[in-house]
Amino acid sequence: MESYELRVRESFARQGMMKTLEAQLSVVQRGATEIRFPCTAAVSQQHGFVHAGAVTTVLDSACGYAALTVAPEGFEVLSVEFKVNLLAPATGDYVIARAQVKRAGKTLTICTADAFAWRPEGEKLVAMMFATMIIRPLER
Amino acid sequence: MESYELRVRESFARQGMMKTLEAQLSVVQRGATEIRFPCTAAVSQQHGFVHAGAVTTVLDSACGYAALTVAPEGFEVLSVEFKVNLLAPATGDYVIARAQVKRAGKTLTICTADAFAWRPEGEKLVAMMFATMIIRPLER
Amino acid sequence: MESYELRVRESFARQGMMKTLEAQLSVVQRGATEIRFPCTAAVSQQHGFVHAGAVTTVLDSACGYAALTVAPEGFEVLSVEFKVNLLAPATGDYVIARAQVKRAGKTLTICTADAFAWRPEGEKLVAMMFATMIIRPLER
């Protein structure tokens, strides 16, 4: 396992929120990650769809970890801001968030991510994120 | 209880995600709502702070319900998009999201919301949301 | 010329702001447009780069016209909201904005657009837009 993947997997394992969502880090590549979680009643909104906040949560983690894969050793990544467009109700078996680094700067890294609802008949794009991350030395 | 408050409270009670966050709908007024949830390990990110996604989740629900308080009877509210700026680590006893309707249109309603970390020594602003909601007839 | 292109070109010709920027509508395809304008002192910010507002202006027009190419006859497109990330100083001979429709809905259409600074040695990505447009019957 590459050192960047180890770093990302260790951090992911410390996120209680990912356990709460039963989320799995399914892909870690340099500049890209994928996180998925099951569509259960525990993450529902009033109509039984997945809450936009749960979708946003994995989009945000996916963006942060995509940024971390390209950050120097000894640095951490924090979300500065993000924007999410909700395109369709999130309903299916899983929600899958896929993030990519668009531009890695010295201080700021820009990521985009798409969220798909996975159903046996195929994937459907349900949300898009555009995120700004800040890179800074790890406080020890 | 006003009919708009009833409508909001019934919808809130159906959101499994709010139960998962142990969230409470602490204020419902015409054009404004407040939701709060405790800072537990179940909503943490890798440093032990509250995950930005959990904060966003209650900001989004708070905005949606603020919009619902001013929507006509027989209509529902869906999030179109939102933007969140994360200003400080969310750490404390509770996160409190307060949303206001800025402009209620025929089709779209614009809301803003602030999230505060509540600590015995006071509240600290930790995040801001700017959201667009769509109002449409309830499907029955 | 396809009817959607005619519609877009007629509307573009009525935008005084495009004339002020000396902007040209260089591409009109179904679901995509390109607008470019020269980097002159008339659009500069304090360091001599192109003002982020000028870049945003053509990104917005490019998104709006991309949405218009897929809108039904007799309908118009208005910007609801957009988000712009500024990635690098806009400096060169031209700024080129390229927009694509990501999802065309009955009421709302989502577009993305990239802005490039064109220099003899190549293009550089300087800004990205994520926009929500509303489609509504033309008022006559």
Place this chain on the structure above:
Amino acid sequence: MESYELRVRESFARQGMMKTLEAQLSVVQRGATEIRFPCTAAVSQQHGFVHAGAVTTVLDSACGYAALTVAPEGFEVLSVEFKVNLLAPATGDYVIARAQVKRAGKTLTICTADAFAWRPEGEKLVAMMFATMIIRPLER
């Protein structure tokens, strides 16, 4: 004149784009600015309203200069990203953008700004901006 006001006014005078819009810097206070420009055909969109890009341009400058009023000497301000919601057609005699610093950090400053269309019968809110600015040492 305070040194921060001098700094802002000197920078504003160098923005060719502000001259093109015939914009005036009508207020400079610590943490807040106001910029206005006339609604002329040179800034119009296809319906004769002021182009959302022109409104965004002064919102962006107003936010940047609000951030500059609270930045240390020898530092400059650049826009990282902004989001704009367009609430009503901009039509009237003037567009007035008013920006405030919401949080000034060591690296990033968050601003909000509102744009109003001024008409003899009163002001109307037409757009809102939410912006992130980066503060960095002036390159000489």
